[in-house]
Amino acid sequence: MSMQDVIRVEHLSKSFNGLPVIRNLSLSIKRGAVFGLLGANGAGKSTTIECMLGTKKADSGRVTILGKNPWKERKQLFQRVGVQFQEAHYQEKITVQELCEVTQSFYKKTDNYKKLLEQFGIFEKRKNFVSELSGGQRQRLFIVLALIPQPEVVFLDELTTGLDARARRDVWKILTSLKKKGLTIFLTSHFMDEVENLCDGICILRKGQMVFHGTVEDAIASSPFDKFEDTYLWYTEEEMGNEYL
Amino acid sequence: MSTFRTMLKTELKLSLRGMDMFIFAICMPLIVLVILGIIYEDNPAFHGADYTFLQQSFGALVTISILAGGVMGLPLVISEYRSKKILKRFKVTPVTPVMILFVQLVIYALYAVASLLLLYLVAVLFFNFQLVGSWFYFLGGYFLVMLSIFSIGMMVGGLAPNTKTASVLAILLYFPMLIFSGATLPYEVMPEALQRVADIMPMTQGIKLIKVASLGMEMDHVLLPIMVMAIVAVICTVLSIKFFKWE
Numbered sequence: 083m084s085m086q087d088v089i090r091v092e093h094l095s096k097s098f099n100g101l102p103v104i105r106n107l108s109l110s111i112k113r114g115a116v117f118g119l120l121g122a123n124g125a126g127k128s129t130t131i132e133c134m135l136g137t138k139k140a141d142s143g144r145v146t147i148l149g150k151n152p153w154k155e156r157k158q159l160f161q162r163v164g165v166q167f168q169e170a171h172y173q174e175k176i177t178v179q180e181l182c183e184v185t186q187s188f189y190k191k192t193d194n195y196k197k198l199l200e201q202f203g204i205f206e207k208r209k210n211f212v213s214e215l216s217g218g219q220r221q222r223l224f225i226v227l228a229l230i231p232q233p234e235v236v237f238l239d240e241l242t243t244g245l246d247a248r249a250r251r252d253v254w255k256i257l258t259s260l261k262k263k264g265l266t267i268f269l270t271s272h273f274m275d276e277v278e279n280l281c282d283g284i285c286i287l288r289k290g291q292m293v294f295h296g297t298v299e300d301a302i303a304s305s306p307f308d309k310f311e312d313t314y315l316w317y318t319e320e321e322m323g324n325e326y327l
Numbered sequence: 328m329s330t331f332r333t334m335l336k337t338e339l340k341l342s343l344r345g346m347d348m349f350i351f352a353i354c355m356p357l358i359v360l361v362i363l364g365i366i367y368e369d370n371p372a373f374h375g376a377d378y379t380f381l382q383q384s385f386g387a388l389v390t391i392s393i394l395a396g397g398v399m400g401l402p403l404v405i406s407e408y409r410s411k412k413i414l415k416r417f418k419v420t421p422v423t424p425v426m427i428l429f430v431q432l433v434i435y436a437l438y439a440v441a442s443l444l445l446l447y448l449v450a451v452l453f454f455n456f457q458l459v460g461s462w463f464y465f466l467g468g469y470f471l472v473m474l475s476i477f478s479i480g481m482m483v484g485g486l487a488p489n490t491k492t493a494s495v496l497a498i499l500l501y502f503p504m505l506i507f508s509g510a511t512l513p514y515e516v517m518p519e520a521l522q523r524v525a526d527i528m529p530m531t532q533g534i535k536l537i538k539v540a541s542l543g544m545e546m547d548h549v550l551l552p553i554m555v556m557a558i559v560a561v562i563c564t565v566l567s568i569k570f571f572k573w574e
Contacts, residue, residue: 135419136418136419137415137418137419137573137574156418156421157421157423158421160419160420161421165416167412167415169412171415172413172416173341173411174341174345175344175345176337176341180341183333183337185420187330187333188420188421189420231420
């Protein structure tokens, strides 16, 4: 592993009630890369992200982000890391603008949230309650919140779920331009066109176990298929037949 | 703008949009004051007393909003933020638990002080009220009660595993202290047996302290209430910060 690694996961394991959810997962991600964590629902993607961020405690293993331990150096680390969780969590009667202002106030160095809202096409919604936004608008708002600290690394859990085709393309474009400026992106997604479009590296999880780690091209080459979606399904469903024999 | 000022401004707006603290911490003590004022006018507290019934009760009435904010407002907002996973989102930002708790503490302190000012104005303007004791001791007692009641609320909010437990605990703390500590039902009219039971509650001790100060009585027998309040405040604050749970 080189000094260039911005995210490093070593031998991460986690069980719930004796059932393993993540099994001995190791990853490393370089600065400026877009990394996709893939897998079916329940494969352990969100748990992996949460163990990496320290919102859940792993049973064993080590995580460093930007050389810092998310448990012990939380305050310093999250000055430089943005996070969008799969579900949006917000106060009941808070407006878009208020949520952005509070988020901005947490950080030393920030981007102008009004500019970000405009980029993501929800500037005219700034006076609305967050609860009044559509699912897609709320999704975009929480990507904006993750980008407010001008992060060096951003975690996006299911970044475009609920967005229409146009909005997805817009989000891809913004992320690609941020990547060019050196942003490292860790994402999960259920859209294989999105993964092909954005990701330099991927990891496919099946029942908490890494079944593939490499590039999209390598994945396709290692399978009997020539389309990535088929490859992905083959990896996530392989041996499925055997289980029911 | 600083984290503290921005959070305070926003959380205060959210709290006012919710209305419940406006009702329980601002309107309710005022209503009790007006009722007592109308019933007792400026009659003495008891035959031969050199202070009025209202003067005797004022020290108790000012604690109603402390109680509403401290053991209802604080624990409920903290446990709600936890169960809605707002605290989980805060955990992946640089904000500290101390800041989150402190902002809420200041909000409920503002409600309490607003209620104190309103009660004082109404009592003076409409019911011939005068604070005969020392303002210095009165405010000293007042803020000590606030500190200890708020610390109980922070501990409940910080440690309760879910919103349901938090609201049950809030109710168990709120109603007995509201009714039996002398905050609403005057301690002096309670039968002696009930007074003994009431004495166990930290709130009763606090009200005694404020009453002595507001009536300008001799400051003996106040060491015990002061100690009780201070010890409760220290223990609960330490526990709530040490065992703060994000999720």
